[in-house]
Amino acid sequence: MAIGAGMSCVKYLLFAFNLLFAITGLIILVVGARAEINAHPYVDLTDENFYTSAPMILIIVGLIVFIVAFFGCCGAVKENHCMIVTFSVFLLLIFVAELAVGIAGYVKHKDLETSIIKTLNASIAHYETDPKIQKNFDIIQTDLMCCGINGPEDWAANKLPIPASCCSGDKTVACTPASPDFHKDGCYPGILEAMKGMALVLGGVGLGIAVVQLLGVMFACFLARSIRSQYETV
Template sequence: MALDTGMKCVKYLLFIFNLLFVISGFAVIIVGAVIEAHYRSYLDFISSSYISAPSVLIAVGVLIFVVGFFGCCGAIKENRCMIVTFAVLLCMIFVVQLGVGVASYILRSDVEDFLHANMLKSMHNYNQSRPGVFKTWNVIQHEHACCGTDNYRDWEATSFGESVDGVPEACCKENTPDCGVDVFSKPEKLAMINQGGCFDKLKGDVEENITILGSVAIGIGFVQLIGVVFACFLAKALKQQYETV
């Protein structure tokens, strides 16, 4: 027996929703991948918690394709089992995304103290034997036109700063050989380097990414609840239909 007109509308709305659902899966994967790649540049400054959040979001995006399959097939074939499976999986995804969103905002509140402490600490490990830290500081200082954590003077208390009586070449406005050497003893060389610190610039960058991550996770999660409602209506209608056959 075919569904009545009202339930047919729900059926096709659920199918259309799943197409949008799959598109949202692409959005989730892209946002998660971009932010994770961005975080990789700061791996020596932030904890694994900041990396795991976008990774979870990427995994959720992949799972969306599987869930979308159940939703589309269940709606078109009027298969109650598949529709119920779709609804359950969608609820699970919503819980995970909500958790990612909440975790992101919690991490955002801790980023200032954590990031500042790690940046200062990592400066003492800036040397060729620690390629990760060495590369990270060079990239950050060059891309953000900054030097040190709070300012260029932070390098003065590090072993690298003491060895060259100055700052890394990445601090220089123009990257020329030995441009950062003897900066502390020759004030005239200060004009050659960026004197402002990297912390404020990096903090804003990380906070912005965390906000985007949390907003996308929670926003798409609540949209998915609409799909759960459609699925429940359709599953209930199918159950009643089978009971009357």
């Protein structure tokens, strides 16, 4: 069914938007997957559930985006009112999900300091008895080239020997403060920076793409209203 010239322009803008929408879906998926991979073992050092759930939410949203983009493209090309309305509803739901992740990302990064220091202090004492805690500390101390929470003295304070991961060299040789490759800085500042960066990336992607998708909802609503009015005038 033919529509007016103005709405015809909206129709092609909506079709072009869906191509952009598919690209944003890929971006969301990649960002979510990277956050899911890079978050461990850092997420185990905070009791904030946001850092566990947010990457998975973005991955799911990224997959749904491709289905939604299909409805949008077909609805725009065929001028199908039902498909365009379905597209608008899905897009609006995705907008709300991304907006929630974005806002939570910016809010939660302010609560990290208390959460991380609390979890680190509670877990370091179990380094020798809990394989998961041991693995997390070893990965972080190796990756960030750090030792302990605020410094190497944290190990002695918990009556524990300095782990081999506090040194960068030969792991078969005992790691001591006299070792040439000994990590002298604590891990807390590096962990905090990594987690805050993750929160800001998740928040920025969520909010930024949500704004773009809100434009898609507006285009779809304009087109759906035009198509419906055409049917009503026949």
